[in-house]
Amino acid sequence: MSAAPKAEANRISTLLNHAFGPNRFPVDVEQVARDYSKQISPESYITDIKPIPMDGFEGCLKAKPDRSKWMIAYNPDQGSQGRSRFTLGHELGHFVLHRNLQQTFECTERDLYDWDSPFRQMESEADIFASYLLMPLDDFRAQLAPGNELDVEVLRHCRDRYGVSSMAAALKWIEIAPRRTVVVAVRDGHLLWARSNDRALKSRCYFAASKQTIAVPPESLLAKSEECGQSGQWTTHARIWFPNEPHDMPMSETAICIDNPAFPYVLGILQMPEAEFHWTSSSEEDEAMFPLTGMQW
Structure with a gap:
């Protein structure tokens, strides 16, 4: 069973808060991936992060056959830097949560629609990890008006603060939305x-x-x-x-x-x-x- 994605992301956020203070956003995911992966797995960590423009490709995490090194690849042409940053956080989530389960992580349409597939469950966990790493809930809540209400301007502020897409910011907000x-x-x-x-x-x-x-x-x-x-x-x-x-x-x-x-x-x-x-x-x-x-x- 993998570690809890929220707890693992919050652990990294605590380290970043101590190192850089509260106004440390947006998260430099590439640097975090290299440094934190080496800290938790010094014998086998992320050494390369490569942009690979390719239609239909978002990102992957892959280990060498002997598992001595790992690589993250991502598509830089996903439409926005926010989407690319989320993809990097997602792949780092696979490393932190799932690296002992397999050595290559790629997405397929079939797996995403198969809820019983362990792959889809791991994808959901990696998404949760990325969301909490890029937008810690305590900091996100502090950006909102009293009552945790959201409007267009606040959403844009959160999008820019965390360097994510508007969709990612909106999905983070509904976790604490006061209404249906x-x-x-x-x-x-x-x-x-x-x-x-x-x-x-x-x-x-x-x-x-x-x-x-x-x-x-x-x-x-x-x-x-x-x-x-x-x-x-x-x-x-x-x-x-x-x-x-x-x-x-x-x-x-x-x-x-x-x-x-x-x-x-x-x-x-x-x-x-x-x-x-x-x-x-x-x-x-x-x-x-x-x-x-x-x-x-």
């Missing part, structure tokens, strides 16, 4: 991907976007933002997205246009007040835990 919250990615009028926080999931507010095609409601802000290319925020009715919600249930809808040359999309944040919880099935929980690895943004 769903983060979605939209392109060509359909959901590409969705993640619900625990509060939303327990009230059955989620989208199985990886299993079926889901159209964006035409009256939603996200649909309008995709048409005009402008970000914004407004309050509307939750039933636009979730028909089973009460007629008077309000929803705050935030749309952020991501102008990524490699993969433009609209990031949406849907927020609702609390409601009566209904426990979900295990398959619904699996959908909410779908890892970031393999996503283009």
